[in-house]
Amino acid sequence: MxxxxxxxxxxxxxxxxxxxxxxxxxxxxxxxxxxxxxxxVRNRVELPHVVNSSTRVCVICPPDSKHAKQAVDSGASLVGEETVFDAVKAGRIDFDKCICHVDSERKLKQAGVARMLGPRGLMPSEKLGTVTKDVKAAVGAMIGGSEYREKLxxxxxxxxxxxxxxxxxxxxxxxxxxxxxxxxxxxxxxxxxxxxxxxxxxxxxxxxxxxxxxxxx
Known part of the structure; x- marks a missing residue:
């Protein structure tokens, strides 16, 4: 009908x-x-009206940096470097999206968490725009945006x-x-x-x- x-x-x-x-x-x-x-076709779109308002965003960045403060102020639920890596290795992946600041990209690659984050689609990458210099904008896009991907x-x-x-x-x-x-x-x-x-x-x-x-x- x-x-x-x-x-x-x-x-x-x-x-x-x-x-x-x-x-x-x-x-x-x-x-x-x-x-x-x-x-x-694969991308992310910021819709005029937020749909996934409960999205939990993790930001990997130096914990005492201005980027960490921006991440928290923008609504990120988990912020840091070693604390994030330790949580992931322990199986506590309590977030839906993950962003990495460029200053922490090397530490992310050395942390050995790709095998845990990758299969879940949570491993940050430059191609997807989740390795970034602008944490504030990235978190806002994650919380206010929706991802889509063509399948079959x-x-x-x-x-x-x-x-x-x-x-x-x-x-x-x-x-x-x-x-x-x-x-x-x-x-x-x-x-x-x-x-x-x-x-x-x-x-x-x-x-x-x-x-x-x-x-x-």
Whole structure:
């Protein structure tokens, strides 16, 4: 069954009445028309309205530096060098994202934690922008941003919370779609890739909508 975005959100809120407004997330799935074995779209986008407000960010930087203070003031939940390395080695990985200041990159590589952070997608790298000079901006982007990655021709990303209004959802979806199109535009001209359809938008993995509602945007 198909619903407009506004109607679907109204039904969902009625069904989920009593739940905290930030407890459930709307998940958008985009199917791409893409060649097999081609490069995958992967990036992070800062949406107009924060979705993952509970994201725990770890910042690896000199503990007594100005960068450490900036990290704490920006909302990082764990800051330091040796304390972070010791926690990771002990299996206490109590964070969802990890950033490393350039001054601590050598210590990070020497700490021997890549084998624990890597499989979880938490190992900082310059390619992903998680090894940085600007800790404040990086933490803000992590807390206020959403990561996405193409898998088998489909990109999934959380674009809203249960308590969002339709207008907030529309704003986030517009920005998410624009980000994907920018990523595609940056690929080589020899690579044919474009947005094919919106597979669904769901809350807690329950299908809600089909591509028909995209005409609203």
């Amino acid at each position: 198909k619903f407009s975005l506004c109607d679907a959100m109204r039904y969902i809120k009625a069904y989920e009445v009593g739940r905290p407004p930030t407890s459930s997330k709307y998940d958008l799935a985009i199917r791409l028309r893409t060649p097999k074995n081609g490069p995958a 021709g489909v990109i999934r990303c959380a674009v809203g919370q249960l308590g969002f209004t339709p207008e907030e959802m529309q704003s986030n979806i517009r920005e998410f779609m624009s980000a994907i199109k920018r990523d595609i535009a940056q690929l080589s001209d020899r690579i044919s890739k474009d947005v094919h359809e919106v597979v669904s938008i769901s809350l807690k993995h329950r299908p809600l909508l089909s591509r028909s509602w995209l005409t609203m945007f």
